[in-house]
Amino acid sequence: MSEDRCERRIIHEDRLAAARLALSGLPPAALVCDLFKALADPGRLTIVSALAVQEMCVCDLAALLGVSESATSHQLRILRIANLVKNRRDGQVLYYRLADDHVMQLVETATEHAREAVTGGGALT
Amino acid sequence: MSEDRCERRIIHEDRLAAARLALSGLPPAALVCDLFKALADPGRLTIVSALAVQEMCVCDLAALLGVSESATSHQLRILRIANLVKNRRDGQVLYYRLADDHVMQLVETATEHAREAVTGGGALT
DNA sequence: GTAATATATGAACATATATTCATATAATGA
């Protein structure tokens, strides 16, 4: 009759407590995670990298990605909701730009990490 | 008979060229993107945040996340493949730790961004 | 050697996500 949910092993209760304490001071993981989710697509990452250079409109970005403007607009919506990009209207055209410095910093750090993985992290030839 | 694939509008060809040039100097987006994908899950992000404090074993992490050790191990594999975590064995126990400083830097920047979105980015009451 | 513990991994299934297509909105020009 009893539930068996509590039979988990806990080797280091002290570490568990320390981890819980540290996590309690942070925003919910799901919230922070949404930011990474927004960057976790090659198309959206390309958009962000391009916007690091200059602001661009939807049809430019669509051409850059080689996908439809509709698909591009959907991607931009996700980036907007995650507060990664902003836009300004000039007539019929919406120009997108990065929302703040965090975005570039994230992409730069990730790019650096990727470079090291390719360069230095390979097999010990 | 002809394909209509080339009818895309290109408003700013100069910007498109500049973006292409900038992108050509970067690692492929799909590669960098894998890093964000690895962090784009609340469970994995929680693991990384916990490992920022101290190294932990699989069953500790499973207890922390409240999921099975199998699920935790699958998540750790993804983090390992993305070069975000490393482990060392002590007897039967594998202790996981962050792979390098980039990881913490990424999570810190993202956390900061999330905090600002909640704090400052809210509606203009 | 066998048993037990800690972790890893493959397959299957359920959910999440990205693109396409059709349609809606917003701004401009006639």
Added chain:
DNA sequence: TCATTATATGAATATATGTTCATATATTAC
């Protein structure tokens, strides 16, 4: 006002992803 251009968005479908369950591997104890 009507047509056109630029972008946004909803629904549907196809693919990707996470968890579970069963099983495999590695280490230690006996």
